[in-house]
Amino acid sequence: MTISDLKQSPPDSVKSKINWGKVEEADNFAKTVKLFRQGKYDEDSFRRFRLQHGAYGTRMTSDYAMVRIKLPAGEIYPDQIEKISQLSEQYSIGSAHFSTRENIQLHWIILEDVSEIFRSLAEVGLTSREACGNSVRNVMCSPLSGVCPDEEFDSTPYALATARFFLRNPMAQNLPRKFKFNFTCCEKHGMVRMVDVGLIPQIRDVDGSPQRGFKIFLGGGLGNKSFVGHQLEDFTPEEDLLYTSIAVMRIFDRLGDRKNLARNRMRYLVNDMGWEKFQNLVLKERSVVRATQSVITQLDVDHTPNEIKRPIRISDESGSDTAPNGFARWLKTNTVKQTQSDYRSVFLTLEAGDITASQLYALADIIRNFSSEGKARSGFAQNIALRYVHEDDLPRLYSKLIEVGLAKSGALTMTAPIGCSGTTSCNLALTNSHRLAKEIQRKFLELKLDEDDDLSDSSIKISGCPNSCGQHGIATIGFFGGGGRVGKDMYANYQMSIGGRSDGDTMLGQTLLRVPAKRVIPVLLKIIEIFKENKKSDDTLKTWIHRVVNGNEDSEIKSIVEIKKILEPLITPPTIEEDPDFYLDYGSDSSYHTKTGKGECAA
Amino acid sequence: MCCLTDSGNVTTDVDSLRSEIRDKSVRVIDVRREGDYKQDHIPTAVNLPLANLLSDDSPERVLKLVNSMGIDDETHVVVYDDTFGALASRVAWTLEYVGHSNVTLLETTYDHWKSLGLENDSTVPEIQSKEHSMKLQPDILATSNYLETAKTKDDVILIDNRERLNFLEQHIPGAISLPYRTLASDDKILRSKEDMKRLLENRGITGDSEIITYCGSVGTLSGLAYYALKSAGLSNTKLYVRSFKEWKNLEKPTEKQEDASYWDLSAE
Ligand code: SF4
Numbered sequence: 001m002t003i004s005d006l007k008q009s010p011p012d013s014v015k016s017k018i019n020w021g022k023v024e025e026a027d028n029f030a031k032t033v034k035l036f037r038q039g040k041y042d043e044d045s046f047r048r049f050r051l052q053h054g055a056y057g058t059r060m061t062s063d064y065a066m067v068r069i070k071l072p073a074g075e076i077y078p079d080q081i082e083k084i085s086q087l088s089e090q091y092s093i094g095s096a097h098f099s100t101r102e103n104i105q106l107h108w109i110i111l112e113d114v115s116e117i118f119r120s121l122a123e124v125g126l127t128s129r130e131a132c133g134n135s136v137r138n139v140m141c142s143p144l145s146g147v148c149p150d151e152e153f154d155s156t157p158y159a160l161a162t163a164r165f166f167l168r169n170p171m172a173q174n175l176p177r178k179f180k181f182n183f184t185c186c187e188k189h190g191m192v193r194m195v196d197v198g199l200i201p202q203i204r205d206v207d208g209s210p211q212r213g214f215k216i217f218l219g220g221g222l223g224n225k226s227f228v229g230h231q232l233e234d235f236t237p238e239e240d241l242l243y244t245s246i247a248v249m250r251i252f253d254r255l256g257d258r259k260n261l262a263r264n265r266m267r268y269l270v271n272d273m274g275w276e277k278f279q280n281l282v283l284k285e286r287s288v289v290r291a292t293q294s295v296i297t298q299l300d301v302d303h304t305p306n307e308i309k310r311p312i313r314i315s316d317e318s319g320s321d322t323a324p325n326g327f328a329r330w331l332k333t334n335t336v337k338q339t340q341s342d343y344r345s346v347f348l349t350l351e352a353g354d355i356t357a358s359q360l361y362a363l364a365d366i367i368r369n370f371s372s373e374g375k376a377r378s379g380f381a382q383n384i385a386l387r388y389v390h391e392d393d394l395p396r397l398y399s400k401l402i403e404v405g406l407a408k409s410g411a412l413t414m415t416a417p418i419g420c421s422g423t424t425s426c427n428l429a430l431t432n433s434h435r436l437a438k439e440i441q442r443k444f445l446e447l448k449l450d451e452d453d454d455l456s457d458s459s460i461k462i463s464g465c466p467n468s469c470g471q472h473g474i475a476t477i478g479f480f481g482g483g484g485r486v487g488k489d490m491y492a493n494y495q496m497s498i499g500g501r502s503d504g505d506t507m508l509g510q511t512l513l514r515v516p517a518k519r520v521i522p523v524l525l526k527i528i529e530i531f532k533e534n535k536k537s538d539d540t541l542k543t544w545i546h547r548v549v550n551g552n553e554d555s556e557i558k559s560i561v562e563i564k565k566i567l568e569p570l571i572t573p574p575t576i577e578e579d580p581d582f583y584l585d586y587g588s589d590s591s592y593h594t595k596t597g598k599g600e601c602a603a
Numbered sequence: 604m605c606c607l608t609d610s611g612n613v614t615t616d617v618d619s620l621r622s623e624i625r626d627k628s629v630r631v632i633d634v635r636r637e638g639d640y641k642q643d644h645i646p647t648a649v650n651l652p653l654a655n656l657l658s659d660d661s662p663e664r665v666l667k668l669v670n671s672m673g674i675d676d677e678t679h680v681v682v683y684d685d686t687f688g689a690l691a692s693r694v695a696w697t698l699e700y701v702g703h704s705n706v707t708l709l710e711t712t713y714d715h716w717k718s719l720g721l722e723n724d725s726t727v728p729e730i731q732s733k734e735h736s737m738k739l740q741p742d743i744l745a746t747s748n749y750l751e752t753a754k755t756k757d758d759v760i761l762i763d764n765r766e767r768l769n770f771l772e773q774h775i776p777g778a779i780s781l782p783y784r785t786l787a788s789d790d791k792i793l794r795s796k797e798d799m800k801r802l803l804e805n806r807g808i809t810g811d812s813e814i815i816t817y818c819g820s821v822g823t824l825s826g827l828a829y830y831a832l833k834s835a836g837l838s839n840t841k842l843y844v845r846s847f848k849e850w851k852n853l854e855k856p857t858e859k860q861e862d863a864s865y866w867d868l869s870a871e
Binding site: 061107113424595 | 865866869
C-alpha cells in the first residue's frame, strides 16, 4: 500500500491555459527590497519598481503593501482561488478583495513577504505585474462576454490576446501614466466610454461576408476630472485592433503630459488637443504602424472554444431539490439568463468586494461542481460571476451559497453599492467609503429594497476622496469623501451627485449637495421616497433621475434644485453635544480628522 | 537515534513514524481531546489533552505526566494533533523545557493522516511508568520580565504569531508580525526547510539574533513558530509562553497601527 493510492482525487479542475506569472520576478523583487532597506536603492526608483510589479503602498506606513493580482478578462480558475485563499491567511488579513477592475487585492502585506506571494501566484499562473504604475493595467472584459444575449461575438479571446501582447512589452513599461483597456459584450454591459480604450464587438457585412471588428472609444475616464470617450470610427476590423492599440499608445507615449501628475491620463491629452485632431493623429499613426511593422503583427487570438461540460451531479445528501427560503428573491436579483438555453449566469455580491479565506476556499469547489465552464469571472461591481450554471442546479447552488454566506440577494440591483478601500488602507482616503458601502447594503437588504423593480437598474458608488476609484461619477447616486466642520469639530462628509451612467447614454452625475457620512442612508431613503411620490407608472429611479437632471421632468420636481431643497433639512449638522456619533466616521470610535499620505497612482 | 539537536529535524515524517511504531521504538502522544482520542488514534499513542497539561504545567507535574506516559530520558517522542501542529508544539516544548530533548512533531495533522487512509485504532495502550530526570531548560523560556529587558536590546527579535488583524490592532511594542498560517505548507504543519529559510531571511530573521515568539494566550501558535524557527536552524529561540494575554493583564505597554480602519476591510 502506498500513500498516493489512497489519496482522494479532487474533482476535475479546469486550469488556465496562459501562465501570466514569472517566478524570477519573485527572486528579483526579494533582492530589490533588501537593497532598498539597506539604503542602496533610492526611494523613487524603488517605488516605481514596486508599482510596476503590482505592489501599492499602504495608508500611513511603509512597512505594508497591497498586492493587486490581475485577472485578465476577469477570468479566474478554482486552483487560483484556492491559492489566493491560502495567501490571504498567510500574508494578509484573512480576506481578499475583488476590485472594480477585475483585480483581486491582498491588503496589509508586509513588504518583505510580497516576493513570497509572487512565487505562489506564479505556481497557479497568476501575476500582479503591471497591475499598478504607468503601464497597461488589467485588460477587462465583460463578465457576460460569451453568454450575453445582446452581443455580436465573444470578445474574451481578444481581451486575453491584448493583455498578453502588452504584458512585459517594452513599449508599455514607461508610459506617461496608467493605461486601461475595457472590452465588453454589448452597449448595456460595459464601461467602454469611461476608459482610455473601450471596445464593443461588432459584426459588419463586408462584400457579402460577415466580418468581425469593434467599435472603439478613446480618451474616456473617471478621475478627479472625468471625461466621456469618443468613438474612433464606425467600425474597426479585427485585424486593425492591434495596430490601433499600438498607435494610440504611441501617441500617448509621445505627447502625454509627463510633468503634471494631475493631468497626465490620456483623456487630458485628448481634451487639450481636441477630439478631431487626436482622431486624425491616431488614424495617421495607425497607417505608419501598419506600414512599418516588418512582419505582420497580429494578436495571438486563441479561438478554441471553452469546453462546456455540466459537472456530474454530486450525490446530494439532503436528497431533495426543494429550494430554500429566499430562492425566488435571489434568482430574480442575482442571476441572468444566458444566450445558451438552460443556462444562467449567477452573480455573487460581496460586501464592498470583501471575501474571507474560507469563503474563497468553498467557492473553488462550488465552481467545480456548478459551473459548466469550470471557472468564474470577476464582475465590474466588486462581485463574482459564475456562468454556465444549469437551470436545474440553481436551487442546489443557492443552498450551497447559503452555507458559506455567499447567497446575499440583490447582486444586480442598487442594493449592492461599490465602495473603494477608503481609510481601510488607502493613503489618499478622507473617509471610510468601504464601510459606508457595507452599511448601505445591510440597511437596504434589511428593507428588502432589492426586490423593488423600480430600483434595480440604479447604482450607488462611493469613493473615499475625489479620485474616482469607487466610480462615483457614473453612479445613479454617487458619493466622494471629504471633511466637513462645525467650529473646530470635524466630520466625514460626502459630495453627492446624481444621474451618472455608463451605458450608451454615458454621462457624469451632477453635483447635488454635501451629505455627512452619518446622514447618507436617510438621504438615500428620502430620495427614493421623493421618487415614489413623483414617478410615472413605468419609471425606474434611474429613468426618473435622468429626466430630472436633464430638466425634462414635469412633476413638482422640475430639477435637482427641488430635490436639494427637500434634502437640505436632513443634512444640518447637530452640535457635538447633541449627537457625538455624528462626528465619528463609520468604523471609527475616535473623533474624525482628515489625514492623508502620499498618493502613488502617479509614481 | 533521532535527536533534534543532532539532525536538526523537528518533525518526523509519516513513513518513519509508521516504522518506529512497528519497531516499538517511539512513544506517540496524541494531544487531542479525550473523546476524540477514544474514538480512534494512531496505534500505540497515549493521550495527553493540551487542556490537561495546561491545568497545571509546573515542572514537577509535567515530569509526573512524562513518567506516567512511559517516557525516560532516551525515549523518542512524537507528538501530534489536529490543529495544524500548534497544540502538539506546545506539548513538545513543555517536554523540552523539563529536559526531554528527543521530541519531534508529526509532520502532518491527524486529519491528514486519516485522509491518507493510514492505520488507526481505538486501543488504549498499557503503559509502564518510567523515571525521567529533571533538567530544566530555562534558555527556551521567556517570562514577561525577561522580555521587557530583552526587547530593548538590538539583537533580539520579537515575533508575534497571531493573525495580522490582531497584530495591527494591538501588539507588544517592537514586535514583528509572522502569522502562524505562514509557517505551514499545503499538507505539512511546517513548510520545507528551504522555503522556511527563504521566508525568514527575507524578513531579516537570522541566526545572529536571539528570537522570542509569542501569540494570544497560551503559547500554542508561538510554540509552532518556535519549532518553525528551529527547523530553519535558528535554535537561539525562546517561547514567551504566557504570551499576550499575560502581557495585557500585567498592563504592560502595547502598540497599534494608527489611522486606518483595517477591520472594515475584513469580510468576517
Ligand atoms: S477613491 Fe480615493 S480613497 Fe478611494 S481608493 Fe481611490 S484614492 Fe483611495
